[in-house]
Amino acid sequence: MSRWLPDLLRRPTHTQVVAGLDAQGMAWQCGNEPPSSAGQATEVSEFARQLVPKARVAVIVTEDVAVHWVQTPPTGVQSLKELRQIAAARCAHLFGGSPAGWWVAGDWRATRGFVCAGLPLERVGPLRRVLTEAGAQTSWHTTWGLLCSAQAGDFPADGWSAVRSAGRVVVWCCQRGQVVALDALNLGEQADATEANDAVARHLRIEAMRDPTLGVGPVHWTDLPAPANALPYMGASGALALAPWLQGALR
Numbered sequence: 001m002s003r004w005l006p007d008l009l010r011r012p013t014h015t016q017v018v019a020g021l022d023a024q025g026m027a028w029q030c031g032n033e034p035p036s037s038a039g040q041a042t043e044v045s046e047f048a049r050q051l052v053p054k055a056r057v058a059v060i061v062t063e064d065v066a067v068h069w070v071q072t073p074p075t076g077v078q079s080l081k082e083l084r085q086i087a088a089a090r091c092a093h094l095f096g097g098s099p100a101g102w103w104v105a106g107d108w109r110a111t112r113g114f115v116c117a118g119l120p121l122e123r124v125g126p127l128r129r130v131l132t133e134a135g136a137q138t139s140w141h142t143t144w145g146l147l148c149s150a151q152a153g154d155f156p157a158d159g160w161s162a163v164r165s166a167g168r169v170v171v172w173c174c175q176r177g178q179v180v181a182l183d184a185l186n187l188g189e190q191a192d193a194t195e196a197n198d199a200v201a202r203h204l205r206i207e208a209m210r211d212p213t214l215g216v217g218p219v220h221w222t223d224l225p226a227p228a229n230a231l232p233y234m235g236a237s238g239a240l241a242l243a244p245w246l247q248g249a250l251r
Contacts, residue, residue, distance in 0.1 A: 023064045066142035091118040161220040
């Protein structure tokens with residue numbers, strides 16, 4: 001699996017704080033304790049006030065906030081600036097809002113498709129501002145992007161993979177180690193494994209009609225860990241379950 005999203009997934013040399021940000025605008029801090037006993041959620045302004053000056057902070061944005069897609073560059077694109085504008089417009093077309101309302105990063109390529117991630121500024125903007133005001137050195141991560149880094153060797157270089165967490169399934173297809181198709185399926189918090197499997201199977205059949213080279217499986221499944229004593233909000237629990245890997249990788 002190739003690396004992508006350098007803007008969102010850049011790694012600082014040392015991290016003092018790893019935090020999650022959820023769709024409710026709450027910040028969840030993870031220390032050395034297990035994710036199931038991570039600190040209570042706080043408003044972002046209160047979270048920032050608790051930071052030491054110039055702290056290094058890694059923010060994991062939960063899967064119900066971040067969006068991902070495969071961007072196809074148009075023929076004749078002239079510059080990185082133009083490619084960014086095209087990706088922002090595509091993000092707004094796929095997920096709503098205006099291009100200016102999204103913070104978009106990608107593994108920018110002018111000759112083939114590449115993965116993009118989008119963070120809605122309405123959700124991440126308040127935390128981004130208070131961290132800047134606090135003088136924090138901040139790196140931003142998405143749950144899916146972080147999972148692909150943490151378990152890069154586990155996903156097939158050719159074929160379909162899927163990850164389920166908090167009522168959502170992210171499903172993607174790789175060819176020769178490159179992501180060529182990517183989508184997220186909203187199933188609801190109560191969906192079980194059978195419903196998830198059925199939804200993914202339907203999606204793969206539709207994708208195979210669009211592009212027969214993608215095939216219809218098999219699917220390599222991964223579940224984000226959800227501790228028995230999980231956080232009340234499962235999206236944050238899934239994101240912070242990856243925090244120990246992030247902390248270890250940054251030491």
